[in-house]
Amino acid sequence: MSDEYEHDHEQGHDSPGHSEHDHDHDHNHDHDQDHALIVDRLPEGAWEVDHDGSAVQFKARGLFGLLPVAGVFERFSGELTVGADGAARGRLVVETASINTGIRRRDTDLRSRAYFDAANAPEMTFTLERLDPSGSDHLNAIGTLGIRQVTIPLSFPVQAIAHGDHLHLEGNVIIDHAAAGLRWAKPGMVTKTARAEVALTLTRAS
Numbered sequence: 001m002s003d004e005y006e007h008d009h010e011q012g013h014d015s016p017g018h019s020e021h022d023h024d025h026d027h028n029h030d031h032d033q034d035h036a037l038i039v040d041r042l043p044e045g046a047w048e049v050d051h052d053g054s055a056v057q058f059k060a061r062g063l064f065g066l067l068p069v070a071g072v073f074e075r076f077s078g079e080l081t082v083g084a085d086g087a088a089r090g091r092l093v094v095e096t097a098s099i100n101t102g103i104r105r106r107d108t109d110l111r112s113r114a115y116f117d118a119a120n121a122p123e124m125t126f127t128l129e130r131l132d133p134s135g136s137d138h139l140n141a142i143g144t145l146g147i148r149q150v151t152i153p154l155s156f157p158v159q160a161i162a163h164g165d166h167l168h169l170e171g172n173v174i175i176d177h178a179a180a181g182l183r184w185a186k187p188g189m190v191t192k193t194a195r196a197e198v199a200l201t202l203t204r205a206s
Contacts (some may be wrong), residue, residue, distance in 0.1 A: 038134050039162045046205040047167055048076035049092070053201030056094055058175075066138045071101035080128070080167075080202055090128040092198070096153035097122060115182055121148040131158065141171060146182045165204045172197040 049065035055075040075098035080090035096141040099110050128143040134135050138157040156173035174193050 018142040039160050041086045047080040047202040050201045055199045057197045058194050074098040088131040092126045124169045169200045
């Protein structure tokens, strides 16, 4: 990023996406994998996102594509409903003010009106319309992403892992900043796209 970001002492050793609970999640997930199955049809029922076992992250490149930029959203929630016919509906709600890239001044810029406008648009929501079988080891997620006053269609592969009363979904998708209505105030500081990466652990709703 720019010099003002590189010299920001907030960066320190703060590494978004590698918090203590993430290490716990990795350990638990590895343990669960012993009896887990990759599935092409989700188990029927109502599910809710377990925040402590999940992560919502993004990766982009700054300074004309030369330097990596990564961060996490620390507050989010979601639910999923799967019918007897396998049809899935759901949503993931992310609080835009919870963005953390490890650099306070950059996070302030991202929360401002120039980008997420977190004060007036506190949430962005991915609405899942359906999960289609792909004939391979993943499902195709079809839905829309609402950011600020803009809604964009998204389609991307999702891997589903079932383990008892737990369901793990992993997927990533490229987001075009302009299509999403996001305008970075400092041209050249970030590339035109970012990769959103989501790893969600869901449990059966009570």
